Amino acid sequence: MNAALLRMVSVCALGLMATAATAGTEELPDDIRENLYNPALMDPNQPLGDSAYRDFVAKNPPPWKIGYASSYAGNTWRAAVMDRLQNEIIPKWQGLGMIDEVVITQSNLNDATQIQQIRQLVDQGVDAIIVCCSNPTALNASVEYAYSKGVPVFSGIGYLTSPYAVNSSANFVVGGRMMGEWMANEIGGSGTVLNVEGIPGASASDSQNVGIEAAMSEHPDIKVKGPLSGMWTDQVAQAEVQRWLATNPGKLDGIMIQSASELGALRALQQSGRDMVPITIGSEMGALCYWRHNPDYVSAAIHAWPPGDDFEMIWNIMIRTLQGQGPKIQSILTKPVMMSKDEMMAAIPEDCSEQSDQWYHPGIEAWAGKAYLDNFFLRPADPEAYDPATHPVAN
Numbered sequence: 399m400n401a402a403l404l405r406m407v408s409v410c411a412l413g414l415m416a417t418a419a420t421a422g423t424e425e426l427p428d429d430i431r432e433n434l435y436n437p438a439l440m441d442p443n444q445p446l447g448d449s450a451y452r453d454f455v456a457k458n459p460p461p462w463k464i465g466y467a468s469s470y471a472g473n474t475w476r477a478a479v480m481d482r483l484q485n486e487i488i489p490k491w492q493g494l495g496m497i498d499e500v501v502i503t504q505s506n507l508n509d510a511t512q513i514q515q516i517r518q519l520v521d522q523g524v525d526a527i528i529v530c531c532s533n534p535t536a537l538n539a540s541v542e543y544a545y546s547k548g549v550p551v552f553s554g555i556g557y558l559t560s561p562y563a564v565n566s567s568a569n570f571v572v573g574g575r576m577m578g579e580w581m582a583n584e585i586g587g588s589g590t591v592l593n594v595e596g597i598p599g600a601s602a603s604d605s606q607n608v609g610i611e612a613a614m615s616e617h618p619d620i621k622v623k624g625p626l627s628g629m630w631t632d633q634v635a636q637a638e639v640q641r642w643l644a645t646n647p648g649k650l651d652g653i654m655i656q657s658a659s660e661l662g663a664l665r666a667l668q669q670s671g672r673d674m675v676p677i678t679i680g681s682e683m684g685a686l687c688y689w690r691h692n693p694d695y696v697s698a699a700i701h702a703w704p705p706g707d708d709f710e711m712i713w714n715i716m717i718r719t720l721q722g723q724g725p726k727i728q729s730i731l732t733k734p735v736m737m738s739k740d741e742m743m744a745a746i747p748e749d750c751s752e753q754s755d756q757w758y759h760p761g762i763e764a765w766a767g768k769a770y771l772d773n774f775f776l777r778p779a780d781p782e783a784y785d786p787a788t789h790p791v792a793n
Contacts, residue, residue, distance in 0.1 A: 422447040422727040427773055434569045434731045441571050441605040443534065443559065445728040450545065450562050452776060455722035456525050457548045459789035461498035462720060465519035465527040469512055470597075471504045473631040474682070474755040475658040475705045479530070482706030487713055495786050496717065507597070509536040516540040520549050526716050527551045530709070534559050534601040550719060554712030555703055556602035557729055564719060565729040566712045566766075570602050573702040573734040574609020577678045578617075580698060581652050584676045588619035589651030592642065594663060596630040596656040603630075606656055606702070628659035632682075632755075636662030643670045652676045657702055660685045681705075681758045687750035689742060699742060701735040705757055707765035714762075714771060717781045722790070724776035732766045 423435045423446055433439075435446065456462060466483070470476055483500065491497040501519060505512035512532065517540055519527055527544060529537065529551060538560040541551045545562035557565035581591055593610060596603030607625065614622050626642060628635030635655065643650070643666060650672065655663045657680025664685055667674055674692075679685045679699040689695050711732065719725055737745070745758065759765075772778035 422449075425726045425776075430773060434572065434733060439569065439572050439575065439609075441557075441601070441608055443601070444557055444605070444731075445559055445561070445563070445565060447561065447728050449564060449725040449728050451550055451564060451719050452724045452726065454550065454719060454724070455790055456720040458525055459791065460496040460720075460784075460786035461492070462496060462525040463498050463523060464500045464716070465516075465522075465524040466500055466502045467512055467515050467519060467527055467529045468502065468504050469530060469532045470507050472506070473629075473658050474757065475630060475703075476530075477755070478705035478757045479709045482709055483713075486706075487710060491717070494782060494784075496784065509533050513537060513540045516551070517543055520544045520547050524549060526720055528554055528709075528712055528716060529558070530554050531556045531597070531600055531602055532558065533599055550716070552712050552716045552719070555708050556600060556605075558601075561728065563728065564715060564725055566715050567602060567708065567729075567731060568702055568734045569731040570605035570702065571609040571612070573700065574606035574611075575613045576609070576700050576734055576736065577606070577654050577702075578610040578613025580700065581654050581676065581678060582613065582617045582620060584697060585620070585651045587617055590621045590623060590649060591652040591654055592626070592639070592650060593622050593624040594628040594635055594639065594653060594655040594659060595625040596628060596659070598627055602703070603656060610654055628655060628662065630656060630658035632659055632662035632665075634662070635659035636666045639663050639666035640669065643667075643672065650675055654678050657681055661688075664688055683746075683750065683754040683756040683758055684752050686742060686746050686758055687752045687754060690746040690748065690750055691752065693739060693743065697739060699737040701737060701758070701760055703734075704759040704765065707759050707762050710762045711766040711771075714766075714768075714781060715774075717784075718771065718775055718778075721779070721781060721784050723778055723781075726774055726776055730766075730771070730774045732770070735760045735764065 503515040541560040551563050553563050553565045555567045626638045661682045661684040681701045681704045
């Protein structure tokens with residue numbers, strides 16, 4: 399079964415998953431359940447059972463040694479994550495006395511390498527491991543190995559299907575629907591649009607496509623081409639879109655593209671000599687700057703995963719779990735942030751660079767602040783106020 403058919407099966411399965419999809423969410427506030435955990439807005443593979451760490455407390459007291467098993471370092475999104483981690487997060491939590499060091503590995507999209515690196519981090523004595531944007535099933539055995547050694551694994555910006563992982567991200571089906579519905583409104587409900595996904599097989603990419611395809615199914619007068627694989631990398635997306643434009647001379651009305659690639663699509667359009675059709679802009683500063691210099695280009699941007707904020711979200715979930723706050727469910731989700739034209743004009747300076755490889759961030763409090771995360775823990779508390787001296791010693 400090919401990837402497109404698999405995704406369509408997932409869309410059709412949404413209506414059959416209502417009972418299972420809400421199985422572990424009863425303890426969440428009604429508004430969060432309705433807006434983010436509604437079965438009609440959920441990737442049917444998103445793990446939503448009770449967390450394995452409801453009664454967990456880190457076996458060692460702070461300061462903790464953390465492993466970050468990154469799957470990729472080849473795009474600006476990952477660079478922005480590393481900037482937030484190394485220049486803000488680590489110094490902050492070391493200053494609070496809760497972190498000793500962070501051991502970072504890179505697997506360059508090789509699942510076998512990442513599996514080996516996770517096991518090595520466990521054997522090196524880390525207290526917790528964060529993974530990012532990984533294959534949803536390939537790491538499950540290594541996650542269970544970590545769990546057996548008392549080391550919780552936290553999957554940021556996409557889910558793992560292991561019951562021993564804690565996941566966090568925006569609800570990417572919601573984000574994909576937002577992208578599709580926005581594009582449909584932008585082009586008047588009819589036309590031809592090109593769909594450029596991220597990394598096929600990564601849960602974050604596939605979930606966004608589930609949402610996009612669900613939205614497009616409600617607009618039969620829109621013909622969707624693709625998907626192409628932009629690999630969440632501007633250079634790759636630019637080459638793929640340029641190749642498609644060169645071999646498809648017909649009318650194009652818009653491009654739906656996952657962030658970390660939209661600047662590449664803009665450049666491809668500019669170099670093609672075609673009209674600048676609407677593109678789903680995310681958080682890349684170069685693309686936002688193009689909009690700043692051309693205010694009537696599009697009506698809004700959708701921040702689906704601002705890298706620093708997204709990583710800080712899973713980091714804060716990890717710290718709370720190590721402290722013993724008890725995550726309620728396997729997947730802690732937030733909602734993508736829509737940016738209006740007026741908000742963009744206020745946030746993006748006029749002297750910005752359209753060549754910028756930096757990212758715009760709404761800020762961690764706007765993305766998933768302390769009060770918001772409190773909803774997902776059995777014993778919520780301000781993680782920054784934790785006294786390491788009070789940490790219980792495990793038997």
